[in-house]
Structure formats: C-alpha cells, structure tokens
Amino acid sequence: MASASFNRVLLKLSGEALMGDLDYGIDPAQIERIANQVGEVRGRDVEVAIVVGAGNIYRGLEGAAEGMDRATADYMGMLATVLNALTLQDALEKVGVDTRVLSAMAVTEVAEPYIRRRAIRHLQKGRSVIFAAGTGNPFFTTDTAAALRALEIHAEAILMAKNGVEGVYSADPSIDPDAEFLPEISHRQAIERGLRVMDSTALSLCMDNDLPIYVFNMADERNIDRIVSGERVGTLVSSKPATEPASGVRT
C-alpha cells in the first residue's frame, strides 16, 4: 500500500452526503459506507476530522423563508448537525474508529464542548473527531465551519464530499448539459466565477490561508482513499490558477 500523502485531513460531509438516495434524513447504508471509508483512511494512519452539515434535516434559510427569525432557524440548523454527528459517531465506532464529537454549542450530555487543543489531542491519540454545530454562530454554514476548523487544527486539506457529481463544473451539470468538468481551479477563480465549491465566506477563508480543497464524488467508495494516497481525483481547488483556463475563466 502506497504511503499516505497527508497526515491530517478534514472531511466535510454535507447533510446530503448522509441522505444517499433518500429525500430526507439519514440513510443507514450510506452512513455505513462512509464509516468504512473513514476506517480505511484511519487504517493508513491519517488523522481524520469531520465536519457534518444538516441539509438532510434542516436548513436555516428554509425556516427564514417561511417567516422564522433567521438566527433562530440557524440555531435549529446547528442543532440538526448534532443529530448527524451522533449518527456518524455511532457508525464509526461500529467499524472500530474511536470517535469524539466536539460541539460548538453546549450539548454536554452527548458531546464535548469544542476546545481546539482538545481536538488536536484526540487526533494525536488516534481518535477521529466530528465537529458538530458548525461555527456556533448563525448566518454561517458548515462549509465555513469546515474551513475554520481545518485551519485551527492545521489540517493539510479539506476533502469536500459531493453527492453524485465528480467535482467542480463550469456550470450546474444537472441544469446545463454543456457544463464542463474542471480538474483544477484556484480559489480566486472559483469565487469570481461563482462556482459552487462551497459558499464564498468559506472559500475566501481557504484562499486567504492557502488551504487546498479536494472536491470529489462520495458515490465512489474508493475516492477518499485515493485522494489520501495522492491520486488525482475530482477537482483540486488551490492557490494555483488552472494552467489552461477553461473558456471564460479569468486568471
């Protein structure tokens, strides 16, 4: 087995990634697949931190659209990430991955509070950590939490799992048949072109701190292991502009 290219990565799992083919909620088979993939990477001695979203359960913007106060709705979204985090912890421990959930909101009966040094210590001791409740602040997303936590714990890269797409495209491939797959792109290009890698706050944070993002299709169960092995899979978003800019890319 080739040696791993990373020592520490942060895996961002959107709520959708936990949903599998369902329209809502958590697909146990999908969770098991994810747990197995994380288990494989752990087996290669790569430290894995995870940030989970909650789009499979609740999104603050949806509540706000229905007339709720946005901040209240966002706190509900953050609480929903705790449900996903606990589900994932359970699945990870079933496949032998010691896991701690660290939450940015106090839910002391079920998760530790987020303490940066503690998170790092868990990782050093071979435990995986799941960061729940996003950043702990409304008006943000779990993408921003992923960027923030990755920087805090000195992860070498964010592994951004997508549902059913191979990476980043020049347009939404489910709408535009001419959408072109982009194997490499810079953070700046992604922001300027409004490409949906992650939201712009999260992307800016990664750009300003030179943090690479590997965007990949979660449906292929080998992908996480391949990325960790240094194989080129999906789209790499880094500070390096694409060498051959796709049409319309401003460098």
Ligand code: UDP
């Ligand atoms: N959220 C928030 N602050 C954060 C992270 C998340 O308010 O730092 C809320 C927000 O309402 C968001 C919801 O939690 O809609 C779920 O997170 P997100 O939409 O990022 O989940 P994903 O799209 O990754 O499934």
